[in-house]
Amino acid sequence: MTDPILHRRATAARLVRSLQARHVARLEAASAALGHALAFSPVSWQRDGGRHGGGTRLQTLDSPVFSRASVNVSVVHYDDQPDRALSAACALSAIVHPAHPRAPSMHLHVSWTARKDGGAYWRVMADLNPAIPDPAQTRAFRDALAQAAGPLWADGAAQGDRYFAIPALDRTRGVAHFYLEGFDSGDFEADRARAHAVEAAAIDTYGDLVEQAVAANPIVTEDDRAAQLAYHTAYLFQVLTLDRGTTSGLMVHGDNDVGILGSLPAQVDRGLLASWADRVDPRQRALVDGLVAALPSAHPSPVDVPSKKRLADAVRAFYQADPSALDLQARGDVLPPTVANHQ
Helix, strand or coil: CCCHHHHHHHHHHHHHHHHHHHHHHHHHHHHHHCCCCCCCEEEEEECHHHCCEEEEEEEEECCCCEEEEEEEEEEEECCCCCCCCEEEEEEEEEEEEECCCCCCEEEEEEEEEEECCCCEEEEEEEEEECCCCCHHHHHHHHHHHHHHHHHHHHHHHHHHHHHCEEHHHCEECCCEEEEEEEECCCCHHHHHHHHHHHHHHHHHHHHHHHHHHHHHCCCCCHHHHHHHHHHHHHHHHHHHHHCHHHHHHHHHCCCCHHHHHHHCCCEECHHHHHHHHHCCCHHHHHHHHHHHHHCCCCCCEECCHHHHHHHHHHHHHHHHHCHHHHHHCCCCCCCCHHHHCCC
16 A cells, blocks of 8 residues: 555655646747747756755756756655654745846745654645836736635735735735645645646746746836836845745755745845845844845845855854844735644
């Protein structure tokens, strides 16, 4: 008889890999429709030398349509460590930052996590993040997610708005958010199907929005570029000061810092970031100062591989020195045990 947990782990792994392929194919199609071939490069990483799994990140940098696109799959397991709370996790995390300021960025995440105590749950996220908001784009994305999520839409949208709030800047990160944490109805297959539907809707709709935005805005102004740089700075600020998933990944291990920070845009305004140190809770002042110090002094400041490694080190050093500051990070209605264990 097949072990039900192993069967579900294999099913979740197939889900995230199929969605990775779907996302990459849709981005390639969007780029081709706009007249540019797009090639993704695979980057593999291992957890503990492969003993506990690993993953593959498909990425593209500085293409004419997408300045940054990272679509990362990870499958990790700890069968040989009976005292560890986490049994296995299968996840897809993806972020796309288009080159055109009028085309929105988009983030999505889906994962299935199993614990040694027998519990298991899904995490489902999708959010649209424009530098220059467009009501038609927002409506199209929200409508697609609402249809796919069905009765879960209202709760997921409300949790997403809370999770992606940036109190220090009096704004949210994006314009349309969906976030389910600790999702387990008791019917694994139904939950898997719902998670797939939400992520597939986000992937397909997003490709349409990028094609439409670039085609409809052939002229890019300096104001557009300035708005994009300011927004990308806010995006980095939210990810590195508030996002629990990012922080948890950096605190657990240093095997995939560049992949975990694949969500960051290509460049930011270092001076603008520094100005926000006065707006955060005093306990986070040192974190913002550390992030600023990790970035090159050029304007715009490039967020390249060396910068990502320094940023990861700055985050780890800050929370190792003051673990209580984790209480200041974003949360939905549920704080998952695999994150809470690192507080």
